[in-house]
Amino acid sequence: EVQLVESGGGLVQPGGSRRLSCSASGFTFSHYEMNWVRQAPGKGLEWVSYISSSGGTKYYADSVRGRFTISRDNAKNSLYLQMNSLRVEDTAVYYCARESGWDDFEDWGQGTLVTVSP
């Protein structure tokens, strides 16, 4: 069974940093592209970042480019999101999601809430 478990959420002040982690199990992590998707309270889904299976290719949404960094450690079956210069508008539940060969998000974690507030 595929499992994705996010951690690292919490309360952070504007301008602060936070590192999210996603622990994967139940599949060969190193074979899959991975993403972060977020959802602000009461709002819709927003794609945040993508990383290729090897980690060599990364993409970001315009809203986070230059502030967030996605990475992975295939030996540890883990995905990360380093978030710097956080803004109030970054407040959201952050999901890690496994990408299928059809460019969709086949499996999702339960999410971790990041609250950016003074």
Next chain:
Amino acid sequence: EAVLTQSPGTLSLSPGERATLSCRASQRSSSNSLAWYQQKPGQAPRLLIYGVSSRATGIPDRFSGSGSGTDFTLTISRLEPEDFAVYYCQQYGSSHTFGQGTKLEIK
């Protein structure tokens, strides 16, 4: 980057009725990658449909996807009580894009 517009914003129907949800893209995607997700309160989204019309593993056959070009549809043939939720479409073009969602509520 394509914008996905879902309609209606809210759909009020009764169990047993047929639901038709629309997703319109502002431009054609180079790939056939249109997916639909269901999200219930407090839960992560769940993949329903991928590649426009293929059901994901374990999805009942009352869910079907169709469309091409810039117009796509999710149809739920006979609504069950557990189908009332928010539905999102998603497409990959130069990046991943989601529609704003359709809330399917009990009438």
